Amino acid sequence: MYFLYTILAALSFYYVLKWMKRRRYFTELQRLDGKTALITGGNSGIGKETAIALARRGARVIIACRDSDKAVKAVRDIKLKSHSLNVLHMELDLANLRSVKDFCTRFLHSEKRLDILINSAGMPSVLDWTDNGFSMCFGVNHLGHFLLTNLLLHRLKECAPSRVVTLTCSIYKYQKLNFQDLNYNLLPFFTYCRSKLANIYFSQELARITEGKGVTSYAVHPGFVQSGWTCHYSFLFRMLMTVIMWMFFVPCEVGAQTVVYCAVSDEAAKHNGGYFVDCRPASLRPFARDAGVAKKLWEASERMVKLA
Numbered sequence: 001m002y003f004l005y006t007i008l009a010a011l012s013f014y015y016v017l018k019w020m021k022r023r024r025y026f027t028e029l030q031r032l033d034g035k036t037a038l039i040t041g042g043n044s045g046i047g048k049e050t051a052i053a054l055a056r057r058g059a060r061v062i063i064a065c066r067d068s069d070k071a072v073k074a075v076r077d078i079k080l081k082s083h084s085l086n087v088l089h090m091e092l093d094l095a096n097l098r099s100v101k102d103f104c105t106r107f108l109h110s111e112k113r114l115d116i117l118i119n120s121a122g123m124p125s126v127l128d129w130t131d132n133g134f135s136m137c138f139g140v141n142h143l144g145h146f147l148l149t150n151l152l153l154h155r156l157k158e159c160a161p162s163r164v165v166t167l168t169c170s171i172y173k174y175q176k177l178n179f180q181d182l183n184y185n186l187l188p189f190f191t192y193c194r195s196k197l198a199n200i201y202f203s204q205e206l207a208r209i210t211e212g213k214g215v216t217s218y219a220v221h222p223g224f225v226q227s228g229w230t231c232h233y234s235f236l237f238r239m240l241m242t243v244i245m246w247m248f249f250v251p252c253e254v255g256a257q258t259v260v261y262c263a264v265s266d267e268a269a270k271h272n273g274g275y276f277v278d279c280r281p282a283s284l285r286p287f288a289r290d291a292g293v294a295k296k297l298w299e300a301s302e303r304m305v306k307l308a
């Protein structure tokens with residue numbers, strides 16, 4: 001009897017977890033033949049699953065990665081899983097503004113189209129500095145993508161209608177931006193929250209700036225995902241997170257659903273500048289919808305990356 005109770009308890013626990021992790025799948029299969037998608041951080045996690053989904057729909061997929069060994073392996077895997085040969089990688093280190101500029105020069109020289117830009121690469125909560133002296137989270141997650149998108153904006157406009165999808169996180173709500181200290185680098189979790197809030201403002205301001213020019217912009221919270229982000233932490237933390245992730249986080253393929261939805265679906269296109277969770281528009285805290293702050297961050301970012 002005792003054995004039976006244990007089995008029943010284990011089964012109930014399993015199904016409760018499964019129920020908690022239920023998510024929508026984006027099942028529409030619009031073809032993307034003739035279109036080009038660029039995905040930062042496409043060698044792992046959500047970026048890689050997004051690359052597979054877009055390549056499967058016929059898009060030419062370019063993954064922009066900092067480590068060419070990992071990129072080569074990822075390209076092989078993406079080709080295999082998507083049954084597409086139209087996948088390649090290019091070198092990009094978002095922690096180095098020179099690398100971002102060089103990447104854009106090479107990309108604009110070799111690629112005639114850019115229809116979908118997925119800003120997926122990201123650093124989790126770590127206290128480190130980029131080559132240009134910015135805090136690692138703010139520098140990679142926001143400034144690197146800010147410069148990249150701006151340098152490619154002309155090509156996106158030429159290929160209109162085109163889309164930019166930027167990965168953010170629902171924990172943006174735990175911090176606000178301090179314009180006296182945008183380069184804040186004290187508590188790792190807070191640096192990450194701020195960079196993800198910056199992603200939301202960036203996405204909104206991009207939508208405003210490109211209004212009527214055929215480029216639309218979306219911010220996505222992919223859910224909490226069993227990806228490779230724990231590799232930046234100690235062995236003990238990784239072990240702990242393996243258990244927690246197995247219990248509560250969703251697989252990368254599920255995390256990529258909302259990204260693909262925003263990149264492809266006609267429904268998402270109606271919500272330019274929107275924030276999306278679980279394949280549908282979601283609401284933001286009022287402070288994260290402040291157009292004045294979004295504009296101010298855009299202008300500050302232009303100065304920081306010397307774009308103005």
Ligand SMILES: NC(=O)c1ccc[n+]([C@@H]2O[C@H](COP(=O)([O-])OP(=O)(O)OC[C@H]3O[C@@H](n4cnc5c(N)ncnc54)[C@H](OP(=O)(O)O)[C@@H]3O)[C@@H](O)[C@H]2O)c1
Nearest residue numbers: 041044045046093094095121122167169224225227228229
């Ligand atoms: N996982 C989650 O639960 C979760 C939740 C909310 C939001 N997000 C967001 O989702 C996005 C994707 O994360 P993920 O979960 O898929 O994590 P991931 O598996 O760790 O992927 C992150 C990617 O970013 C790349 N990257 C990091 N620094 C870079 C740099 N300086 N230059 C170029 N590429 C760089 C990594 O390349 P390397 O392989 O070379 O390190 C990797 O390909 C991130 O923006 C993250 O903030 C994730």
